[in-house]
Amino acid sequence: MSLLPPVVGQSLQELDTPQLMLEQDAFEANLQQMQEQCLRAGVALRPHAKAHKTPAIAQRQIALGAVGICVQKVSEAEPFLEAGIRNILVANQLAGPRKAAHLRDLLTAFPDAEIGVCIDHDTQLAQLHQAVMGLGNRPRVLVELDVGQGRCGATDLNQAVHLAQRVIDAGLVLGGLQAYHGKAQHFRDPLLRREAINSVCKQVAQVRQALEQKFIFVPSITGAGTGTYALEAASGLYTEVQPGSYALMDMDYAAIGPEPEMRFRHALTLASTVMSTRPGQRVLDTGLKSMSAESGLPGLHGLNGWEVVGISDEHCVIRAQSREAEIDQPLPLGAQVQLIPSHCDPTVNLHNHLVVHQHGRISAVWPIAARGLSQ
Ligand SMILES: Cc1ncc(COP(=O)(O)O)c(C=O)c1O
Incomplete structure (x- = not known):
């Protein structure tokens, strides 16, 4: 079966992952x-x-x-x-x-x-x-x-x-x-x-x-x-x-605050899917081939009580910080999780397009036309 390209109007839940997203x-x-x-x-x-x-x-x-x-x-x-x-x-x-x-x-x-x-x-x-x-x-x-x-x-x-x-x-x-x-x-x-x-x-x-x-x-x-x-x-x-970076806002820049003029929102995320589960732990289908990590581990968007603990070529491991967190947010197989890259520039350079979304639906797909152009 061929890859499923993102389509304008589609709901985010229908997306194939990993997928670079812009809110x-x-x-x-x-x-x-x-x-x-x-x-x-x-x-x-x-x-x-x-x-x-x-x-x-x-x-x-x-x-x-x-x-x-x-x-x-x-x-x-x-x-x-x-x-x-x-x-x-x-x-x-x-x-x-x-x-x-x-x-x-x-x-x-x-x-x-x-x-x-x-x-x-x-x-x-x-x-x-x-x-x-x-x-x-x-x-x-x-x-x-x-x-x-x-x-x-x-x-x-x-x-x-x-x-x-x-x-x-x-x-x-x-x-x-x-x-x-x-x-x-x-x-x-x-x-x-x-x-x-x-x-x-x-x-x-x-x-x-x-x-x-x-x-x-x-x-x-x-x-x-x-x-x-x-x-x-x-x-x-x-x-x-x-x-x-302000346009996209990564984890590294979010850590430097706290002045009001530094408060930009995390617009860039990487949509990922839970591909393996065990008590207190989930594995996402996103790794270093979709996201850079030289500035640290990614963050989790809108997911309290869980944290990223490791990343490798094609996997990202997250853990629940408490039993309650796992009950509140069970993240079953196939659930979608949005990761916040620690460094936007090299992450963007790994993708062909940005999936722009609003209120849970795809509003545009923008080519990352300068991807890989480093000559
Ligand atoms: C010459 C130059 N100007 C400006 C920037 C600012 O980028 P950012 O706001 O993404 O840190 C950079 C980043 O490396 C740079 O090399």
């Missing part, structure tokens, strides 16, 4: 909340699409007021361009001339697209320059600063100023600065997050001042994720923020 009301509430907070803070919202890889989500974010999106790889930009999205920042460096050539091809195929890209080395700039020389539509080039992540980015002020000057000397458009502190997003303690972003802002302000002293205008300062966006937004320094 429409929670998703809409998350998008509205983030957009309103950015509006109130006076910063642009450029959501990171690496979290969802789904053009229909990006279109909804833009319809609500986002200026465009971020992607992490050039190939990832392609399905979004094909879906009509025209303002994209590749919030990353390009790994070699082949990627620069791919970017050139996209700029040529989509002449009305505004695409930005980050650099932290002269060689990247030279490769980019060589690839886009002579094009009518050129990319904006942003200098990335390492503001505490210890990953990519210029590590000191002189290097940042040098790179910005080189962009201008090469006849390319300086798009501004990217300053993203990834580790700080996940600090559990709000004070640590605040301290980290204060330090980020000091570094960014110094670079901006040094550039302005050389009469180099900085058109945008971009960065931030779901864990700290409110701090960068309130800094008076950042012109846009790049949160991604």
